[in-house]
Amino acid sequence: MPQSLAGIREQARVKLRGICHVCPVCDGRRCPTGLPGMGGIGSGASFRNNIKALAAYQVNLRVLHDRKDQNLSLNLLGYKLTFPILAAAVAGTRVNFQGRLDEEELARYFVLGAAEAGSLAFTGDGPLPELMEAGLAAIKTAGGRGIPVIKPREDQEIINLIRRAEDSGAPAVAIDIDAAGLVNMMRAGKLVEPKTVEQIARLAAATPLPLILKGVMTVADAEAAVAGGAAAIIVSNHGGRALDHTPGTAAVLPQIAAAVGDKISVLADGGVRSGVDVLKMLALGARAVLVGRPLAIAAFGGGIAGVRLQLESLADDLAVAMRLTGCGDLADIGPQVLRVNEAWGVRL
Numbered sequence: 159m160p161q162s163l164a165g166i167r168e169q170a171r172v173k174l175r176g177i178c179h180v181c182p183v184c185d186g187r188r189c190p191t192g193l194p195g196m197g198g199i200g201s202g203a204s205f206r207n208n209i210k211a212l213a214a215y216q217v218n219l220r221v222l223h224d225r226k227d228q229n230l231s232l233n234l235l236g237y238k239l240t241f242p243i244l245a246a247a248v249a250g251t252r253v254n255f256q257g258r259l260d261e262e263e264l265a266r267y268f269v270l271g272a273a274e275a276g277s278l279a280f281t282g283d284g285p286l287p288e289l290m291e292a293g294l295a296a297i298k299t300a301g302g303r304g305i306p307v308i309k310p311r312e313d314q315e316i317i318n319l320i321r322r323a324e325d326s327g328a329p330a331v332a333i334d335i336d337a338a339g340l341v342n343m344m345r346a347g348k349l350v351e352p353k354t355v356e357q358i359a360r361l362a363a364a365t366p367l368p369l370i371l372k373g374v375m376t377v378a379d380a381e382a383a384v385a386g387g388a389a390a391i392i393v394s395n396h397g398g399r400a401l402d403h404t405p406g407t408a409a410v411l412p413q414i415a416a417a418v419g420d421k422i423s424v425l426a427d428g429g430v431r432s433g434v435d436v437l438k439m440l441a442l443g444a445r446a447v448l449v450g451r452p453l454a455i456a457a458f459g460g461g462i463a464g465v466r467l468q469l470e471s472l473a474d475d476l477a478v479a480m481r482l483t484g485c486g487d488l489a490d491i492g493p494q495v496l497r498v499n500e501a502w503g504v505r506l
């Protein structure tokens with residue numbers, strides 16, 4: 159098993175041939191596949207907008223200060239995490255990866271790799287029961303260190319899966335509300351739907367676990383999540399896989415965090431590729447970030463060790479970015495580390 163990230167990526171390039179080129183920076187410009195596959199939906203604009211939105215912010219280099227040591231740890235959902243970088247749910251190997259890894263293998267690589275790194279992974283759901291089963295099994299194996307993301311199915315079905323999540327020892331449960339129009343669920347005869355605030359409130363009340371809503375892209379939905387009793391939201395456009403021509407998540411994050419950040423935990427994902435990207439998301443108001451495709455590549459190239467190494471490499475990179483922007487711990491990271499690039503018309 160290759161021990162360097164370069165070796166892991168080389169291995170992944172072979173295993174993912176025809177599905178993903180394993181580009182030097184995963185930016186959605188050359189994806190050989192969309193959906194199903196690794197790319198974005200439709201024109202791919204939503205995926206690329208995630209990358210562009212992050213690139214629109216520049217960081218202020220500051221090296222005359224006393225923040226000589228960096229502490230990346232945080233408490234999230236009752237866990238002490240080594241760093242604010244979590245593994246996003248990446249599932250559906252039969253359709254997205256032509257079955258080149260078993261669903262159980264992929265889920266185990268994500269969950270155990272993240273747990274070994276001192277972090278947490280999310281696991282996925284889809285039309286085939288094997289997706290949810292693989293995730294729950296991996297979470298159980300990791301002693302509950304993982305969070306299942308349930309599709310916005312019919313409410314009673316969600317509650318049945320929430321019970322399974324409780325049994326697995328998961329510290330929280332999530333619903334990817336942006337999958338409300340997911341074609342492969344609907345084609346398989348599985349209902350997915352937008353949810354009302356009342357439905358969210360009933361689902362949140364049905365479990366003692368904190369409920370996380372993934373796929374919030376507007377202040378209106380963030381406020382609805384708060385009103386429905388969600389414990390956290392993930393600002394996400396599903397890696398550009400839900401709806402074509404949505405903005406990048408980093409572009410909408412500041413307004414959402416400003417509106418609800420004092421009432422609810424705000425996490426974010428989409429296009430995070432480096433420690434500087436993590437720093438930017440945190441400066442824009444996220445408490446932690448999720449990373450998807452780079453970890454899928456690491457899982458294909460290096461299994462559990464690959465996922466762990468990729469997460470740790472991002473964290474090392476974040477520590478350097480914090481040191482060079484005058485941040486000692488995560489609470490130091492605020493808008494002052496950003497210099498807005500006026501060319502993109504971005505306002506904080």
Ligand SMILES: Cc1cc2nc3c(=O)[nH]c(=O)nc-3n(C[C@H](O)[C@H](O)[C@H](O)COP(=O)(O)O)c2cc1C
Pocket residue numbers: 195196197208246247248249250254281282283284307334372394395396397398399427428429430448449450451452
């Ligand atoms: C192949 C693939 C499968 C995914 N499966 C799921 C899933 O089952 N549930 C979910 O909530 N998100 C899923 N996502 C979205 C990710 O959780 C995450 O939001 C996204 O990948 C983050 O963007 P990034 O890949 O640019 O880091 C998937 C993404 C990819 C690329």
